[in-house]
Amino acid sequence: MNIEELINKNKLLEDENKTLKEKLKNYTAPYRSKTYYENHKEDIKQKVKEYKEKTNYVYEVTPEKKKEYARRAYLNKKEKLKNEKEKLKNEKEKSIVENI
Incomplete structure (x- = not known):
């Protein structure tokens, strides 16, 4: 292998790494879930409160x-x-x- 082949292979691997990181980012921390929770904050709090009342959940230290x-x-x-x-x-x- 000569230097040019190594450089080309390195560039290909870097591009592949970059695309895979972008795909992984979409699955691990999607922006849409953050905006959903920001927009539905009160609904989520209400659901949690209702669930706690329904199950009689009390946190005891x-x-x-x-x-x-x-x-x-x-x-x-x-x-x-x-x-x-x-x-x-x-x-x-x-x-x-x-x-x-």
Whole structure:
């Protein structure tokens, strides 16, 4: 095989890859489904609400999940406070350096 044949084969494969990606895009994330849900948002919400009432669906959080959520919230709050303290400390240091 010479270089020209390899270049031609590469171009053919790239074109095929491009066409297959376009076809796959039509099946995996079609734009029409997004527009459908945007246009029928209220209808879908109403259907879900009716289904929940019909089946008496109630989401109950397990105690393990409650603990997990509380721990995650605690850690996030702790991290946020830590970042705020560091930020205030840095601002104080900058103001001291600027005053000198």
